[in-house]
Amino acid sequence: MRAIVVRKFGATPELIDMPVPEVGPGTVRVQLEAAGVNPFDAKLADGILDGKLPHDFPMILGVDGAGTIASVGPGVNRFAVGDRVVGKFLGSPVGHGSFAEFAVIPENGTLVHIPEGVPTVTAAALPIAGITAQDLVDATGIEPGQTVLIVGATGGVGSFLVQLANIAGAHVIATARGTVADQMTRLGAAETVDYTSGPIREQVAAAHPDGIDVLFDLVSPPEVLAELTGLVRDGGTVYSTILAADEAALQARGLRGGNIESKGGASELARLLDRVAEGDVVVPIDATVPLADGPAVIGAPGARGKTVLAI
Numbered sequence: 244m245r246a247i248v249v250r251k252f253g254a255t256p257e258l259i260d261m262p263v264p265e266v267g268p269g270t271v272r273v274q275l276e277a278a279g280v281n282p283f284d285a286k287l288a289d290g291i292l293d294g295k296l297p298h299d300f301p302m303i304l305g306v307d308g309a310g311t312i313a314s315v316g317p318g319v320n321r322f323a324v325g326d327r328v329v330g331k332f333l334g335s336p337v338g339h340g341s342f343a344e345f346a347v348i349p350e351n352g353t354l355v356h357i358p359e360g361v362p363t364v365t366a367a368a369l370p371i372a373g374i375t376a377q378d379l380v381d382a383t384g385i386e387p388g389q390t391v392l393i394v395g396a397t398g399g400v401g402s403f404l405v406q407l408a409n410i411a412g413a414h415v416i417a418t419a420r421g422t423v424a425d426q427m428t429r430l431g432a433a434e435t436v437d438y439t440s441g442p443i444r445e446q447v448a449a450a451h452p453d454g455i456d457v458l459f460d461l462v463s464p465p466e467v468l469a470e471l472t473g474l475v476r477d478g479g480t481v482y483s484t485i486l487a488a489d490e491a492a493l494q495a496r497g498l499r500g501g502n503i504e505s506k507g508g509a510s511e512l513a514r515l516l517d518r519v520a521e522g523d524v525v526v527p528i529d530a531t532v533p534l535a536d537g538p539a540v541i542g543a544p545g546a547r548g549k550t551v552l553a554i
């Protein structure tokens with residue numbers, strides 16, 4: 244089968260032929276139709292889990308994937324051949340991901356049925372980014388009327404986070420270059436801040452002199468995050484998805500939150516899919532590219548919503 248791999252940590256991803264994986268007890272083999280691309284794919288290729296989990300090489304990349312169950316192993320009872328499914332294809336050993344024609348996953352992993360009416364390509368864009376956004380909203384417990392600033396709002400996580408925070412009743416301020424401000428407004432942002440036209444802190448402070456309640460930051464390094472934290476009222480919440488938060492400093496200021504590591508699984512994914520099926524959440528897919536072009540988009544900057552590989 245065709246698969247996108249790296250042969251060692253830090254190598255350039257390439258499309259090669261790999262053996263079709265075999266099912267074992269409690270696992271299913273999915274024939275993948277689409278796979279969502281995330282910044283995490285490039286981090287995995289560079290060895291972010293080196294020393295934490297074993298890896299197999301050539302390491303097949305890709306975590307988000309959707310397709311059809313092609314075969315089931317002994318003892319599987321939640322899924323049957325032909326079911327349409329979406330999931331997170333990251334296990335131990337690492338290296339058996341979704342950027343391939345087939346992948347094997349435990350039936351009790353992050354794997355759920357795709358509701359009728361949700362296209363497989365749409366579902367493939369949800370797992371990492373959607374679940375992370377859901378985890379952030381759940382961990383914060385946003386109350387209606389609260390002011391929420393999302394820094395890095397135009398990418399994968401941000402596009403879902405703007406929608407989920409808006410659904411929770413927040414007044415959402417989204418960072419966006421001028422050319423994508425409209426897209427953020429359509430997703431539910433009440434205000435946008437163009438981070439290329441001046442410091443975010445000054446722009447938000449001018450519009451909200453009494454401060455904001457929640458800061459979700461998906462991109463800022465520690466020193467920038469520390470500055471932006473000055474916008475948050477006492478008792479508010481600050482989360483970083485890139486380990487940029489100084490948790491002791493947040494606590495000392497009486498702020499909640501910290502560095503989040505998304506732990507959501509099948510139940511969060513199923514909840515999101517229901518919202519997509521009902522039309523409450525849209526999945527903003529910026530580009531769908533063939534598997535063969537995957538190596539060029541893995542780790543590429545400038546995401547607008549999600550990029551999906553068509554397999």
Ligand SMILES: NC(=O)c1ccc[n+]([C@@H]2O[C@H](COP(=O)([O-])OP(=O)(O)OC[C@H]3O[C@@H](n4cnc5c(N)ncnc54)[C@H](OP(=O)(O)O)[C@@H]3O)[C@@H](O)[C@H]2O)c1
Binds near residue numbers: 548
């Ligand atoms: N901790 C966890 O469990 C977890 C889970 C998921 C993701 N993450 C991490 O969270 C980060 C975001 O993920 P993602 O999937 O949303 O990434 P993404 O799709 O690449 O989006 C990042 C967005 O941030 C914007 N951006 C870049 N620099 C900015 C700045 N200085 N100010 C404002 N916006 C800026 C980019 O827009 P422009 O092109 O306009 O710059 C892009 O739209 C990644 O580092 C990812 O690995 C962590």
